[in-house]
Amino acid sequence: NxxxxxxxxFRVLKTGQSMTLLCAQDMNHEYMYWYRQxxxxxxRLIHYSVGExxxxxxxxxxxxxxxxxxxxxxxxxxxxxxxxxxxxxxCASSYIHYEAQPQHFGDGTRLSIL
Amino acid sequence: xxNIDQPTEMTATEGAIVQxxxxxxxxxxxxxxxxxxxxxxxxxxxxxxVLDGLEEKGRxxxxxxxxxxxxxxxxxELQMKDSASYLCAAMDSNYQLIWGAxxxxxxxx
Numbered sequence: 001n002x003x004x005x006x007x008x009x010f011r012v013l014k015t016g017q018s019m020t021l022l023c024a025q026d027m028n029h030e031y032m033y034w035y036r037q038x039x040x041x042x043x044r045l046i047h048y049s050v051g052e053x054x055x056x057x058x059x060x061x062x063x064x065x066x067x068x069x070x071x072x073x074x075x076x077x078x079x080x081x082x083x084x085x086x087x088x089x090x091c092a093s094s095y096i097h098y099e100a101q102p103q104h105f106g107d108g109t110r111l112s113i114l
Numbered sequence: 115x116x117n118i119d120q121p122t123e124m125t126a127t128e129g130a131i132v133q134x135x136x137x138x139x140x141x142x143x144x145x146x147x148x149x150x151x152x153x154x155x156x157x158x159x160x161x162x163x164v165l166d167g168l169e170e171k172g173r174x175x176x177x178x179x180x181x182x183x184x185x186x187x188x189x190x191e192l193q194m195k196d197s198a199s200y201l202c203a204a205m206d207s208n209y210q211l212i213w214g215a216x217x218x219x220x221x222x223x
Contacts, residue, residue: 040215042118042203042215043203043211044213090156090157104159105156106156107156108156
């Protein structure tokens with residue numbers, strides 16, 4: 001049982017380049033999330049999805065876009081990368097959005113923007 | 115605004131007990147989560163509290179006081195493998211998780 005899988009695990013980009021981070025889950029979870037984690041700060045929600053074909057903005061959505069074309073996949077796109085987007089990105093999923101349902105995390109993508 | 119406070123770093127001795135505190139301010143409240151995160155790895159779920167009181171799960175226990183906006187994670191019989199960051203997260207009225215910056219726990223032999 002793979003759980004939540006993120007690809008790639010590491011990436012270095014130049015300012016202005018674009019890329020897509022892929023998240024796949026095999027737990028049949030409805031909800032999926034993209035977070036970024038920066039030193040000295042808590043996880044910050046970028047975008048999330050409550051089901052196939054739906055997306056919503058989180059706390060820090062600017063500069064990112066997402067898509068959820070299939071229930072098991074949640075893609076995070078950077079259209080024009082900026083050094084401020086250097087971070088560790090985590091994808092998570094959960095059965096439902098509320099009550100005692102923990103989020104399950106992928107191993108993260110370490111992204112550096114030069 | 116919404117805010118989570120927890121100590122940045124704590125040090126404890128193998129075999130001892132340590133308590134990691136967390137205070138929260140959120141718009142509404144739907145529960146408090148604790149996660150463990152080893153360096154370079156993903157956060158993993160430890161506990162969830164929504165009612166006042168203590169929840170015990172093996173060597174780990176978590177306490178919640180809703181009236182005080184306060185929680186703690188208690189780790190007993192510390193082992194070297196418990197060296198990690200411990201993340202506190204409160205769920206607000208929109209069922210969004212508000213995360214603390216994490217407490218780095220260092221275990222010394």
